[in-house]
Amino acid sequence: MQIEFDLREKSKIPTTTAKSSLCGSMTEVRKTVADNFISGHGIEIGAFASPLPVPPTAQVTYVDKYNIDDLDANHKVAGLSMSDFGVDLNAVVRPDIVDDGECLSKLGDYSQDFVIANHVLEHFEDPVKGFKNMLRILKHSGILYLSLPEMRHSFDSIRNQTPFEHIHRDYEEGPSWSRELAYAEFAKIFAANGMDKGLFPRRSGDSLAQFESEISRELNTSNYSIHFHAWTMDGMMEMFSKIKNIYNLAFEIRLIIKNKEEVIFIFEKTVPHIN
Numbered sequence: 001m002q003i004e005f006d007l008r009e010k011s012k013i014p015t016t017t018a019k020s021s022l023c024g025s026m027t028e029v030r031k032t033v034a035d036n037f038i039s040g041h042g043i044e045i046g047a048f049a050s051p052l053p054v055p056p057t058a059q060v061t062y063v064d065k066y067n068i069d070d071l072d073a074n075h076k077v078a079g080l081s082m083s084d085f086g087v088d089l090n091a092v093v094r095p096d097i098v099d100d101g102e103c104l105s106k107l108g109d110y111s112q113d114f115v116i117a118n119h120v121l122e123h124f125e126d127p128v129k130g131f132k133n134m135l136r137i138l139k140h141s142g143i144l145y146l147s148l149p150e151m152r153h154s155f156d157s158i159r160n161q162t163p164f165e166h167i168h169r170d171y172e173e174g175p176s177w178s179r180e181l182a183y184a185e186f187a188k189i190f191a192a193n194g195m196d197k198g199l200f201p202r203r204s205g206d207s208l209a210q211f212e213s214e215i216s217r218e219l220n221t222s223n224y225s226i227h228f229h230a231w232t233m234d235g236m237m238e239m240f241s242k243i244k245n246i247y248n249l250a251f252e253i254r255l256i257i258k259n260k261e262e263v264i265f266i267f268e269k270t271v272p273h274i275n
Helices: 026-037 127-137 164-173 176-196 205-221 233-246
Strands: 004-006 019-021 040-045 058-064 112-118 138-149 251-259 262-269
Touching: 026 112, 026 138, 026 251, 026 262, 112 127, 127 138, 127 164, 127 233, 138 251, 164 176, 164 233, 176 205, 233 251, 233 262
Parallel strands: 040 058, 040 112, 112 138
Antiparallel strands: 004 019, 138 262, 251 262
């Protein structure tokens, strides 16, 4: 069955092109959503090798924490580079602005028509801070296109979901209290994936525990970009609801859609309510 949706009344694009199908591949669904919501001048954070397909009405500036020339050097762990895990560095988008996506310090308040952040928020040690800064740089009625991996369909499936209390503490106290735990968790995933791919010899027992500990320290020392957090779809919706209410943020959720192994959210920045 083909499901269709019509966003002509709310979208920024002409009514002749607003009716679209939500069937198809992950990329096709992303494009359909983008065609209905993205226009004007904006940024994409951490596009890496999968920039969002946007309509001709949109002009994108790419922002990333790493200069592409330094990317491989900053992502070597246990003697392995990104290419060992199948990443084609030639396909990675060269950023126009090198900046930490969590801070967006090089971008001014109310400066963007849209912000795109696909599979980015889980890499932030302080997701609340990152989310607030994405809203900060948006104009009123600006669009935040944000997607997150559904942890049950990714390598994060072996982890416990990040509770809201965790990210609330990360914001209030700073994330240093949880950093070692996050790297220790990810080291287990890294070691398991490496062994499954034949990149490491199989280990078990004390040998495996020591190897995971060494990887954890190396990840931490190099400030490696990992999934610091993981959520189910329900967990994501709870998180954004609490972020809005606790921090009194002015936004509305225009769309939530499960797209294969990810969940897409469309947020619209609104004018704050004044009592």
